[in-house]
Amino acid sequence: MENVQTFHSVCPHDCPSTCALDIEYKGNNRIGRIHGARDQAYTAGIVCAKVARYYERQHHKDRLTMPMQRIGDKGCGIDGFKPIFWDQALDNISEKLIKIAAIYGPEAIWPYFYAGTMGLVQRDGIQRLRHVMGYSGQKSTICTTLADQGWMAGVGIKYGVDAREIEHSDLIIMWGGNPVATQVNLMTHITKARKEKGAKFIVIDPYRTATAESADQHLMVKPGTDGALACAMMHVLFKEDYIDWDYVHTYTDDPEGLKQHLVTRTPEWASSITGLSTDEITDFAKLYGQTKRSFIRIGYGFSRSRNGSVNVHAVTCLPALTGAWRYEGGGALYSQGRDLYKLDKTLIEGLDYLNPNVRMLDQSRIGPILNGNKTDLGNGPPIKALFIQNTNPINVCPDSNQVYQGMSRKDLFICVHEQFLTETASMADIVLPATTFLEHDDFYVAGGHTYLQLGPKILEPLGQARSNHWVICELAKRLGAKHPGFNLTEIEIIDQTLKMSGKPGIDYFQKNKWLDCALDFKEAHFLNGYGHKDRKFHFKPNWSFTDHSGSLPLWPDYYENIDQSNDIHPFRLVTAPARQFLNTTFTQTPTSRKRENRPTLLIHPQDCYHLNIKEGDLVTIGNKQGSLKIHVKFFDGVQPGVVVVESIWPSKDFVEGKGINVLTSVDPGFPAGGAVFHDTAIWIKSDTIR
Numbered sequence: 042m043e044n045v046q047t048f049h050s051v052c053p054h055d056c057p058s059t060c061a062l063d064i065e066y067k068g069n070n071r072i073g074r075i076h077g078a079r080d081q082a083y084t085a086g087i088v089c090a091k092v093a094r095y096y097e098r099q100h101h102k103d104r105l106t107m108p109m110q111r112i113g114d115k116g117c118g119i120d121g122f123k124p125i126f127w128d129q130a131l132d133n134i135s136e137k138l139i140k141i142a143a144i145y146g147p148e149a150i151w152p153y154f155y156a157g158t159m160g161l162v163q164r165d166g167i168q169r170l171r172h173v174m175g176y177s178g179q180k181s182t183i184c185t186t187l188a189d190q191g192w193m194a195g196v197g198i199k200y201g202v203d204a205r206e207i208e209h210s211d212l213i214i215m216w217g218g219n220p221v222a223t224q225v226n227l228m229t230h231i232t233k234a235r236k237e238k239g240a241k242f243i244v245i246d247p248y249r250t251a252t253a254e255s256a257d258q259h260l261m262v263k264p265g266t267d268g269a270l271a272c273a274m275m276h277v278l279f280k281e282d283y284i285d286w287d288y289v290h291t292y293t294d295d296p297e298g299l300k301q302h303l304v305t306r307t308p309e310w311a312s313s314i315t316g317l318s319t320d321e322i323t324d325f326a327k328l329y330g331q332t333k334r335s336f337i338r339i340g341y342g343f344s345r346s347r348n349g350s351v352n353v354h355a356v357t358c359l360p361a362l363t364g365a366w367r368y369e370g371g372g373a374l375y376s377q378g379r380d381l382y383k384l385d386k387t388l389i390e391g392l393d394y395l396n397p398n399v400r401m402l403d404q405s406r407i408g409p410i411l412n413g414n415k416t417d418l419g420n421g422p423p424i425k426a427l428f429i430q431n432t433n434p435i436n437v438c439p440d441s442n443q444v445y446q447g448m449s450r451k452d453l454f455i456c457v458h459e460q461f462l463t464e465t466a467s468m469a470d471i472v473l474p475a476t477t478f479l480e481h482d483d484f485y486v487a488g489g490h491t492y493l494q495l496g497p498k499i500l501e502p503l504g505q506a507r508s509n510h511w512v513i514c515e516l517a518k519r520l521g522a523k524h525p526g527f528n529l530t531e532i533e534i535i536d537q538t539l540k541m542s543g544k545p546g547i548d549y550f551q552k553n554k555w556l557d558c559a560l561d562f563k564e565a566h567f568l569n570g571y572g573h574k575d576r577k578f579h580f581k582p583n584w585s586f587t588d589h590s591g592s593l594p595l596w597p598d599y600y601e602n603i604d605q606s607n608d609i610h611p612f613r614l615v616t617a618p619a620r621q622f623l624n625t626t627f628t629q630t631p632t633s634r635k636r637e638n639r640p641t642l643l644i645h646p647q648d649c650y651h652l653n654i655k656e657g658d659l660v661t662i663g664n665k666q667g668s669l670k671i672h673v674k675f676f677d678g679v680q681p682g683v684v685v686v687e688s689i690w691p692s693k694d695f696v697e698g699k700g701i702n703v704l705t706s707v708d709p710g711f712p713a714g715g716a717v718f719h720d721t722a723i724w725i726k727s728d729t730i731r
Contacts (some may be wrong), residue, residue, distance in 0.1 A: 106504025135519035159430030160483030169391030179635030187715035191353025198572025199378030209370030218340020249678025257460020273311030283330025285364030321582035619688030
């Protein structure tokens with residue numbers, strides 16, 4: 042009988058759950074199934090199916106196992122590379138970077154990263170190299186910027202109510218998220234509240250997701266119109282006197298001004314914008330107003346629009362009006378963030394070397410940047426070298442045609458540190474094999490809960506794979522970069538960071554696995570005041586503190602700056618996450634691929650009738666940026682005129698080898714940038730002659 046041991050770890054992937062894990066270790070450096078840890082109150086024994094079968098990814102035959110140098114054309118695949126030794130690879134990289142910096146200046150080099158791992162040492166250590174060397178900075182806009190700005194505009198500090206309080210809620214609203222697919226642990230707490238308290242569960246989303254199917258009610262808004270729904274709800278709250286006047290006079294900036302502003306934001310007004318009926322809007326508003334223990338779980342989805350920050354701010358106004366923050370199980374959560382964990386990341390990121398005069402480049406606009414856009418580059422040099430960890434920008438970034446074009450430049454040196462030969466890695470001059478989370482030490486914060494967790498190394502690295510931290514430190518030696526963080530192991534840097542942050546050291550975490558950083562009730566519910574200087578919630582946001590305040594509305598509102606449908610582009614496209622994938626992380630694993638089948642366009646049967654399209658037809662969809670071919674699937678879970686493509690499939694899985702982000706725009710969302718993945722107008726043409 043097989044002797045299976047169990048080891049603790051933490052899921053490293055780009056998900057708010059940051060699950061505590063129990064790993065089946067089967068010996069011989071191999072794992073079995075992964076389980077959610079039962080002894081952690083948020084994870085509560087649950088983990089998503091794609092991570093449960095992580096052995097498919099960990100032991101995949103296509104994992105990179107040695108450094109490689111390109112000998113063929115960019116993008117030609119594994120046959121375009123030859124294996125080289127680590128010292129040769131690192132020497133070549135450092136020599137190239139030194140030469141580029143000498144000719145063009147250090148800002149010609151752009152270290153580029155994101156959330157392939159959410160571990161703080163392995164993800165963010167690239168910043169230390171950047172800051173010490175003076176390389177171009179990265180404005181990390183691809184995920185949370187728009188939602189952050191919307192939340193901060195009203196609340197003023199980044200944390201919210203502990204998600205475990207959902208079990209005490211009478212009304213739970215999932216606004217712009219699909220936790221059945223993207224944050225399964227949240228559903229555990231929602232289900233408990235429904236079973237034990239009879240709580241109602243309502244989902245607001247442009248299409249009928251698996252989460253929406255499980256809800257008591259689904260409000261199917263048009264993409265980008267959430268601010269209109271929130272404002273109409275507030276109009277009803279004032280009209281029907283559901284306002285907690287004692288609360289708003291104590292804790293908010295100008296409730297009377299807000300009431301006056303909302304006089305014309307009626308359900309009838311919102312109905313024409315959102316596509317919901319006036320009765321749906323009115324009844325939902327009344328239910329919210331009548332339910333004191335109402336919890337809004339704010340997702341990222343509805344923020345990924347040109348007006349996303351304004352939408353998020355409008356939604357955050359709701360619990361401030363009803364005083365839901367007063368009650369256990371009441372209030373809202375967007376993300377537990379830096380203001381909850383309060384970690385000093387100086388050692389990890391080299392913040393003591395941060396030079397504010399070094400230019401910042403918007404990661405979402407990598408296409409225009411690599412193609413020499415003067416507005417993006419400012420007065421600095423063109424980018425002559427990319428060093429990439431933890432991300433796959435050719436697939437995941439907006440306007441992927443531009444990204445591919447920029448990476449195809451013969452004068453651009455690219456090094457990619459990766460676990461698989463992704464489309465981005467295939468464009469590299471040098472590819473370095475990377476460890477998985479089971480093969481290195483790290484520690485993790487979470488957006489969806491309040492635990493600070495240690496994820497220890499369990500397995501030896503596959504082949505010659507090396508951790509991000511090791512690679513950064515080895516490059517630092519060759520580049521002459523001096524910082525204490527380059528001389529520490531992962532465990533040492535974790536230990537010192539914890540102690541610098543006033544937390545227990547590594548010994549505590551090696552024994553206890555995690556530390557619950559939950560705030561007390563008053564602090565978490567802002568009963569001691571909000572994060573602004575006046576300690577009040579701001580109905581009237583100060584957008585001027587951001588980069589592009591422009592003509593943003595002075596009050597919560599529907600901001601009409603989205604990519605509206607028109608005669609040429611009559612459809613609005615949402616590029617939503619798939620249940621079996623997570624960005625491009627699990628697109629290699631066989632079970633995930635089998636269950637997702639192929640890229641499809643979800644389109645309302647009414648639209649298919651007018652376009653003379655049948656189920657399974659191949660159609661071309663496009664806009665001014667480009668076009669691609671995709672198969673049709675009838676779906677009545679959207680409003681007519683709205684279409685959905687789930688997941689970021691690799692480009693090779695599309696008929697013409699062009700992925701969905703060919704169509705998404707590099708336009709920054711207001712007020713401070715951010716990728717607008719769900720804000721795209723397109724046309725659809727049938728490829729079938731009938």
